[in-house]
Amino acid sequence: MSKLLHIVVAAVCAGLLLGPGPCDAQPYPSRPIRMIVPAAPGGGIDILARIVGQKLNESWGQPVVVENRAGASGSIGATLAARAAPDGYTLLMASTGTLMAVATASPDGSIPAGAFEVRRELTPITLVAAPPYLLVVHPALAAGSVAELIALAKARPGTLNFGSSGSGAASHLAAELFNAVAGLNMVHVPYKGQGQAVADLLAGQVQLMFSPAPPVTPHIRAGSLRALAVTGAKRSAFEANLPTVSEAGLPGYEATGWFGLLGPANLPAELVQRLNAEVVRILMLDDVRARLAQLGAEPAPSTADGFTRYINDDVGKWLKLIRDLGIKMEN
Numbered sequence: 001m002s003k004l005l006h007i008v009v010a011a012v013c014a015g016l017l018l019g020p021g022p023c024d025a026q027p028y029p030s031r032p033i034r035m036i037v038p039a040a041p042g043g044g045i046d047i048l049a050r051i052v053g054q055k056l057n058e059s060w061g062q063p064v065v066v067e068n069r070a071g072a073s074g075s076i077g078a079t080l081a082a083r084a085a086p087d088g089y090t091l092l093m094a095s096t097g098t099l100m101a102v103a104t105a106s107p108d109g110s111i112p113a114g115a116f117e118v119r120r121e122l123t124p125i126t127l128v129a130a131p132p133y134l135l136v137v138h139p140a141l142a143a144g145s146v147a148e149l150i151a152l153a154k155a156r157p158g159t160l161n162f163g164s165s166g167s168g169a170a171s172h173l174a175a176e177l178f179n180a181v182a183g184l185n186m187v188h189v190p191y192k193g194q195g196q197a198v199a200d201l202l203a204g205q206v207q208l209m210f211s212p213a214p215p216v217t218p219h220i221r222a223g224s225l226r227a228l229a230v231t232g233a234k235r236s237a238f239e240a241n242l243p244t245v246s247e248a249g250l251p252g253y254e255a256t257g258w259f260g261l262l263g264p265a266n267l268p269a270e271l272v273q274r275l276n277a278e279v280v281r282i283l284m285l286d287d288v289r290a291r292l293a294q295l296g297a298e299p300a301p302s303t304a305d306g307f308t309r310y311i312n313d314d315v316g317k318w319l320k321l322i323r324d325l326g327i328k329m330e331n
Contacts, residue, residue: 038077042195
């Protein structure tokens with residue numbers, strides 16, 4: 001009987017009776033993980049991906065390779081992640097703009113009808129941060145406040161340019177909302193990532209930008225950029241001296257971006273739970289919180305279900321703005 005039992009167990013483990021099974025399974029992760037960033041190096045999304053990736057590497061002993069795939073407003077990187085095997089070895093550090101690119105992708109450039117549901121395309125894992133943006137200008141611009149910027153833009157319609165990390169990115173939509181509420185005609189200049197946009201802002205090729213804090217905070221502190229306001233409903237804990245846009249001359253204005261971790265659609269629940277728990281733990285580490293604070297960001301971890309609802313609500317809000325203003329999306 002004992003001999004027969006050994007034969008059966010050996011056959012199962014060899015896949016002869018039931019095919020590949022638990023005896024073949026390796027603990028996750030057993031090989032390097034690819035984390036796709038759908039933007040060029042140097043922007044807020046890239047910085048956050050590298051912070052989280054390094055900590056995952058330290059936790060699990062497997063390399064986390066950050067792969068920058070910029071282009072088409074983030075849809076190139078998002079599509080690459082969406083088409084990957086749902087095995088936990090391809091992840092996506094996404095932003096507002098990434099999901100807007102997915103939501104608005106269509107061959108004829110039209111905005112698809114119906115409500116957006118993120119789980120048709122990707123699997124949300126956790127929100128990483130949801131900071132207000134900073135309204136920053138080149139120091140040469142004769143605008144030291146939101147009110148002065150609005151007055152200048154009205155006096156010179158169509159001559160002020162604002163940069164963004166791409167069409168449909170939060171940095172783009174926040175500026176379009178500002179244009180609409182203030183009745184302005186500032187011109188959009190899209191880039192392939194926040195890093196490139198910030199570089200041209202520093203060089204004076206564009207005059208202003210609505211940017212996440214990480215890529216611009218060092219330049220604000222160095223005096224090479226001027227911050228006028230934050231875009232949230234309340235002042236930022238990291239920029240307490242800056243008014244909100246609403247306080248500074250545009251009542252009712254509010255815009256935030258977000259960054260979060262996702263995987264391909266149909267990622268197994270146990271992998272989602274494992275990744276969520278580990279990234280949430282990482283975001284609460286003192287050194288990670290300190291690093292984010294230096295960049296003007298604060299962690300905002302969530303459950304996977306909560307992140308799913310957050311994305312769907314956020315994309316719905318911005319899709320309405322795009323439809324109402326007739327904004328052309330260039331995926």
